[in-house]
Amino acid sequence: MPAENSIPVSADALAHSQHVSVFLRAQIEQAGGWIPFSNWMHDALYAPGLGYYAAGNTKFAEPAADDPKQLKGDFVTAPQLTALFGLTLANQVAEILKQSNALDILEFGAGSGALANDVMTAMDALGMPVRYQILEVSADLKARQQQRLAVWGNRITWLERTPEEFSGCIIANEVLDAMPVELFAWSAQGELQQRGVIWNGQQFDYQDRTANAALRATVPQRMPALPDYCSEINLQAEGWIKSLGQWLTRGAAILIDYGFPQHEYYHPQRHRGTLMCHIQHLAHDNALMAPGLQDITAHVDFTAMADAALSGGLEVYGYTSQARFLLNAGLSEVMMKQGDLSARGHTNLRVAIQKLTSEAEMGELFKVITIGRNIDGGLIGFTRGDRRDSL
Template identity: 55%
Template sequence: MQNPHGQRPDPAQIHLSADALAHSEKLTTRLRDQIAQAGGWMSFAQWMQQALYEPGLGYYSAGLAKLATRDTLHCPSSASGDFVTAPELSAAFGYTLAQQVAQVLREQDKPTILEFGAGSGQLAHDVLTALADQELHPHYHILEVSADLRERQQLKLAHWGTQVQWLDQLPDTFIGVVLANEVLDAMPVHLVGWTSDGTVFERGVAWGTDGFVWEDRPAGEVLANELAGKMPPLPGYLTEINLAGRAWINEVSQRLQWGIALLIDYGFPQAEYYHPQRREGTLMCHIQHRSHAQPLILPGLQDITAHVDFSAMASAAFDAGLNVLGYTSQARFLLNAGLLDILPKLDINTQRGIDKLISEAEMGELFKVLAVGRGIDSDLIGFSRGDRRHQL
């Protein structure tokens, strides 16, 4: 079956070393063997999990230059990586986010932050810098699954000494602020859709004569009920269900005794996510700053993401006993939290990229901020205007 998501990236624009191709071939062999052992078919969620996180071989588990840093962005001749995140575009992102963090930390005796997937460490550095200016010196914990990114973070954050610590697993209990910037989009998703007779199928991966191919099978009861609960039958429609994201939210919720979790990612509420016009889903891949929708090629060498269903994430948090404290666009959140007051304090280099952070045509509208928490009585400043919780 052909991939309905679009064309392959132009090979002439992507430059891969012999070592990179050999690395991908090792993961290809591993995946092919696992598909054979499973009877010839693997769910896409399992495929995505292996392609991104297989120890030593997955995209986030091996030593690849995944993330463009602020330094490389300001010096295009040395640009590297496959994608860029908001903290790398401008220090204004981290400095402004810190204003919301500070509002909560001031209510703690021992202020603490826990960041998931800290990238290059730039967001942690910027948040800590901005908080230090306010005489706040929190403990900063990082949970990072990528060994090479952890090494980059340790170099970037060496200045902060023991104030920053790395964790190998979630703590049993946590009090403070949880930060998750572009974490949910990289969690494995199930691909599901409607057949011509109105039943739900799950799209998985098989091994064909020329490599990995798509193969559809009837969806199990859980996935069938999930999709049926989100939209009416629409033959030919394909989309994603992020069960892993909901499980992660539930796990965080069970451990958060007091505080907030700020979840920042690109996505939509349910009514927009499962809109009839979005009939090919949101799955996207990133390699060398080029985007395409062919996840079955170059395993281990490209990022694979899906947009976030924020309604599902808010519902998971609510079901686990947390309060949904705010939901809005990234642009509105940053402006509410004081971006315009921070701009005059930045030099010309750190002001670069701000347009992308707040433009409706760039990250400003596509990215959303969801805040959930427990024990918080005050209104959060980041959602003082333009709160969209009614859309969830």
């Protein structure tokens, strides 16, 4: 775990983090000295003008032009890495749109806007004049997206809230992992505890309390009591998925994120959970450090996501690794169509494909799940290696 002062941040950034700390201390005080971890994660990421995603601090990495292995920023996502990701994903989007008899795409959490740009480019090349909507919770990122995507005019618009009804294709890349999770711990005596955050007079610290009703009703269904075991549960993401069932009338949502099925998620050896923070390409698990300056994420329990979809009246059309999904959806063909065959262009493509598909990089840890209703299914992204039976 890195010490707070071991990461080189500017004086301005440090001053900003101190403002966020003052805000969080006030939140803790108002709540009587303790807040659930989900409140901490929400405010550290999304408190207006303060949180990591809400105050201009998000640093999506881009590969350096002269050396694609060099990445600057806090963390990299697949659309930031290469346009091949969005251009390939678009093949799956196109199939879902055809099966839905619709031309509408809705992206949640569009980050820098890179994926929207690549999918729009691909849809135009396929001769499908789609309408693209974005729902983004961060006002700062929304402004950045509007600037980057201005070239598409009113073919891309932003929503303030989920629509009443929607037919078409929904996309969310690395959004579930950015939703605030609850932390829980099984004590040495086998009691279920909820982990929250206090101010101990000198610094923020964790403190466990008896688990609330929501945790008591869910955690024991998913894992046995294991002494000295701590992990997370993403009830907000489950609620979000379930709510899709209320307004997605025809179509499917492609959700891409890192994670595993439940039996792997709550494996006895994963006794410290999956919480991960990113700052300047340093990954660590100290979520109480440098609030406002670092990303905080947790892996996704895909069994819980599939169960939430089913209880929302949706179907699960496929679940597989990112590598398998992209290869099924035509990554090789998309790559062959890329024009730059110079030695450098070729190297850049090779590096990007390696990162997207290699087991040691994003290929295996990242998964794709597709849920929805009223379409035929049999989707191209899952033609080989569909792992729904592992959920």
